[in-house]
Amino acid sequence: MSINGAMLAGVSGLTANAAALSTISQNIANVNTVGYKRATSEFATVVNSQTQGVGFSAGGVQATARHFISQAGQLQRTTSGTDLAIAGQGFFVVTEKSENLVNSDARLFTRAGAFKIDDLGYLQNTAGLYLQGWPVDTDGNVASDPSDVNRLKTINVGSVGGAAEPTTRVGLNANLKSSQKVSDAATVPTPAGVTAYDPATNSMAMWDPVTGTGVKPDFEITIPVSDSKGGQRSIAIAFLKGPNANEWYAEVHAPDGSVVNPNTPLKSGMVRFTQDGRLDTTFNGPTALFPDPSQASLTLGASGSVPPVPPAVAPDGTWAAGLGIAAQTIAIDLTAAAGGLTQYDSTSIVQATYTNGTAFGNLTEVKIDDTGFVTAIFDNGVMRKIAQVALATFPSADNLTEVSGNAFRVSQSSGTFNLKAPGTGGAGLLGASQLEASTVDLSTEFTGLITTQRAYSASSKIITTADEMLAELINIKR
Template sequence: MSINGAMLAGVSGLTANAAALSTISQNIANVNTVGYKRAATEFSTVVNAQTQGVGYSAGGVQATARHFISQAGQLQRTTSGTDLAIAGQGFFVVTEKSENLTLSDARLFTRAGAFKIDDLGYLKNTSGLYLQGWPVASDGTVNADPSDMSRLRTINVGSVGGAAEPTTRVGLNANLKSSVEPDAAALARYAAGETMAAYKADATPPVGVKPDFEISIPVSDSKGGQQNLTVAFIKGANPNEWHAEVYAPAGKVMNADGTPMTVNAPIKSGIVKFTQDGRLDTTFTGPTALFPDPTNATITLGASPTTPPTTPIPGAPTPDVLWAADLGVATQTIAIDLGASTGGLTQYDSTS
């Protein structure tokens, strides 16, 4: 074996090892890449054919990368409603363009399901490829023929929709820390008419009463728009007693008679009480309670006033407040589950 042959054999080993390191680097670099499949390097011996003579020449080694493209990955939860994943075998079929596809256009396969909606309503992944799917006939049947991918169509969700549904029920799961010390000065201001709904820390001097705890509840109106209601609490002077308010952001609601609110006034206000074991006291009812019947707690938001004024629907619940005129939304009644849902509203000696 010549010196040159020995050196070439050693160089092939270094080259193969470099390829293996490159594969490892690629796997590490793509650890967070959606749909990426790991690669591995396999080594094989290079044997030179000895056709004549008795001399020997070392062949060395070569590296071959193996991509596990058909291996199923772990499904992950995301916050996007257009992200998809395949459990088990199979691939998404994608194309490089969304419209005017011909038989000569390539159909590609991927397991990456992070799709977004483009400006035209088509589903496109992070590589800029468009998702294909089987069209649905007018009778609801799907004519899927895996042998003929020309029947696939680019999926467009721009025209998919339905009637907006307003929120009708929410569950409130919250804890109020029982060992919170009542703030006598704050309670005095609250008794004098200041509210938690009007609290503004950045005002000079600060206005309103700072709540000991508050929680925001997102609700959908009749157009599907998101509005926010806030439930705020301040510890009362008596044990197991809290003053509570439900209010909306300034400018989102009006008084029930259609006049603007001069301040960010509460929609509902009153007292909530708890039993000695920290549960909501559902026996506490009456005009001073946040809800006269805690087991049937509801808030009615009347329709946005119009010109001419909106005609009340006969038999409809009396609204607590009206949605603001510029929202242009309909009446809705929201049932607030205070105690029957998992956990519900409690008063334990743990963090609010």
């Protein structure tokens, strides 16, 4: 009957407004939850089938929760370098466990980026979920795939130890005095009682001021280099003024004895200068110190390595066997725009030597940039990329399924995820030392609280009125 239908409609109003109250309560409770997305209850009518001539049958109302997951919150600055926020539509990919992940393990998605380093070195947010990313290989490359979550690994910054970088490039800014007196050892023919300079039998690498053996160089440039283990070695370039103008004998050797046969030059030959004091880069060939002065380099074989069989090119020298270090090629820039190697009538001097490579260093800091690269910074200045944070996007993010921990699962309505690097495909850039605030607006929620309370009271009034009408109907018989 219509009175009974009115009462049931009132009950549906109570149920719907109670659901709306729960939604508002959830929002208010999470007003300070990082990355929380507000929800609201939307009402829809329920219409019963109507029979002609019987009267109207009330259906009532039903409430459906709507989640504004795609709505972005305001980014707020923090003091933690591992706090992350997304300025875009992406989601962090997270898992409930850090290690031994298999295909059946759930991958969740969240905007809650309050990550910290746990006791094993993994990045974990306040809900206990672990951040996933693509590992960076030793060459700095990332093997990403937009749909394969198995390529993602839990990002670990605690496993990063110390780091060292070998020297691969040297730049020189030095001058040789053009009016340098030609020594007796370089004079041809050799004066009686003086041993002539010979890179094979009487070289500058053999020079010993105590015993007087070898040939004393007119000038020597010592270059500090780092080996593959971060050890500090010395390479020297010795110069002896030649008998011809603008020509110098030159040798490259290791004065610290760090190579096999340290008394033998690693390289020897001539360097020639132009009449205006610049290095003559056109002087090349077998008599030159470097076959191509504009592309000068020194190659050292690994400790204990055996020289290759000809026609393979042998290195210029080999690191001493006891050092146990790797092969190394060092590019030597003799023609730098800042000066390079020159010959002016001024004091022979080294203005500067520029080398890369570093000694062993310890981890001091972890930084995450806006493209998602997690970089370890060491106290020796070395920076090493560890991983790149992956972001997931969805065709319909508002239809994701909510789970505990302010995270979401894929649903049939949301569509499948697409993994992207930050800053690509609308995924958004990352903001380090930032967090995304909750999207809850308290003024809106409290206003909704008032209207929901009134609607609930009105629905209860329907039930009270219908009850009174039923009572009147029952009293007719009396």
